[in-house]
Amino acid sequence: MRNLQDLRKDLRIFAKYHLRHPVEAYPAREEELGLVELPFDLDAYVAELAAFEGERFAVRREAELSYDGRLHPMITLRSRAPARATLLVIAGIHGNERASLLAVPEILQRFEPARGVRLVMIAPANPIGAQQLSRYNAHGYDINRDFKRFETEEARAIRAVYERERPDFVISLHEGPHDATFMFTNHYVPRTVVNRTLAALAAAGTKLATRDYFGLPLSPPGLSAWTRLTRAVHTLWAVAPGLMPTIQYSSVRAIPEIVLESSWREADGQTRIRPHVELVDAVSRALASRS
Numbered sequence: 451m452r453n454l455q456d457l458r459k460d461l462r463i464f465a466k467y468h469l470r471h472p473v474e475a476y477p478a479r480e481e482e483l484g485l486v487e488l489p490f491d492l493d494a495y496v497a498e499l500a501a502f503e504g505e506r507f508a509v510r511r512e513a514e515l516s517y518d519g520r521l522h523p524m525i526t527l528r529s530r531a532p533a534r535a536t537l538l539v540i541a542g543i544h545g546n547e548r549a550s551l552l553a554v555p556e557i558l559q560r561f562e563p564a565r566g567v568r569l570v571m572i573a574p575a576n577p578i579g580a581q582q583l584s585r586y587n588a589h590g591y592d593i594n595r596d597f598k599r600f601e602t603e604e605a606r607a608i609r610a611v612y613e614r615e616r617p618d619f620v621i622s623l624h625e626g627p628h629d630a631t632f633m634f635t636n637h638y639v640p641r642t643v644v645n646r647t648l649a650a651l652a653a654a655g656t657k658l659a660t661r662d663y664f665g666l667p668l669s670p671p672g673l674s675a676w677t678r679l680t681r682a683v684h685t686l687w688a689v690a691p692g693l694m695p696t697i698q699y700s701s702v703r704a705i706p707e708i709v710l711e712s713s714w715r716e717a718d719g720q721t722r723i724r725p726h727v728e729l730v731d732a733v734s735r736a737l738a739s740r741s
């Protein structure tokens with residue numbers, strides 16, 4: 451039997467991660483819930499992404515966020531080859547979920563323009579949070595709850611990318627406290643894409659979760675579909691406190707979106723990066739075969 455103290459703690463954590471907006475004094479290091487920190491340096495990271503400028507990719511500074519006396523760039527990379535479909539990948543909208551950022555160079559290397567899919571990547575989507583190991587931006591906002599009011603510069607910059615690039619499919623890369631990988635999808639994601647993606651993750655050795663972070667069983671493993679509970683949570687976010695994540699924003703625009711949630715409890719960086727690389731590759735293959 452759970453005691454009242456446990457319940458209070460659960461409610462506090464739920465409110466912190468899903469409802470309060472903004473939190474008080476941030477950015478602050480976010481090491482709760484078993485997060486194993488992966489090393490990250492914003493300057494080195496931006497230089498690494500800038501080096502992709504060339505025949506395959508165009509690189510630009512989408513926004514520059516000011517904090518602590520310096521500018522923190524948000525980068526977009528766009529593949530140059532002509533294509534029939536555009537895949538937008540948002541990496542690191544929660545700054546402490548660093549595997550999603552560290553996966554980006556490998557995603558870009560693996561990308562095959564001959565498939566006829568255009569890749570647009572935003573990284574880091576929360577550059578101050580990335581540098582500070584913070585889920586939130588400099589003003590304590592969870593950017594991934596700000597796609598209704600657009601109070602943050604980061605969410606407005608990401609919205610501008612949606613409007614300019616007109617994606618046919620969106621992937622948002624995350625990590626979390628669960629001990630295995632799963633994904634959320636909105637109801638625009640075709641079932642065939644879901645199945646192929648889960649198969650690709652499993653084949654590459656990713657452990658797929660059998661429960662989501664609400665403790666609900668996942669069937670098939672690795673998929674948290676658009677259930678009545680998730681719909682209720684999203685409705686609560688959107689209606690009561692005016693909070694909206696990217697997946698809901700994509701839904702409003704009738705764009706399929708997959709949100710990947712891998713485990714931040716894993717200490718090995720490569721193991722953490724792999725699901726992000728495999729997911730983008732699998733969706734890009736699926737889009738290529740459809741278009």
Ligand SMILES: [Zn+2]
Pocket residue numbers: 544547623624625
């Ligand atoms: Zn996240």
